[in-house]
Amino acid sequence: MVYDNKFRKQDRVKLRGYIADISDGTYEYDAIVEDVSLEGLCLTDLSNKFVVEKKIYTVVIAGGPDADSFKLQAQPRWLRRHGDFVEVGFTIIRSPTKWKKFLRELIPKKGAVSLEEEWERCSNLSIW
DSSP states (O other): OOOOTTTOSSOOEEOTTOEEEEEOSSOEEEEEEEEEOSSEEEEEEEETTOOOOSSOEEEEEEOOTTSOEEEEEEEEEEEEEETTEEEEEEEEEEOOHHHHHHHHHHSOSSOSSOHHHHHHHTTTOEEO
């Protein structure tokens, strides 16, 4: 695996078994948390009715009945369409200390996503 620190500001880690509720204050949507970093996150399986705007959304992430939940504020950075669903990458604007502590325990010291993997995933993104 090749790691490139210039490609990403922060290392990312897959976050399996976590879901998210995302709201703009009027509408709420469900999503699956794909991966996270200290400064961003990727949500998948959002309804394509989700209106992606450059505003701040509230995101509540939960990992099940025995896991903590986290309330974040995030802004969209990119969008990828998959039929009836979209995948959206967000920049985290605000997060609680317990979220940062949780991630620091999960994220390895060296890169978590290879450059080849990232280019493959980014092949059809709409960049904001």
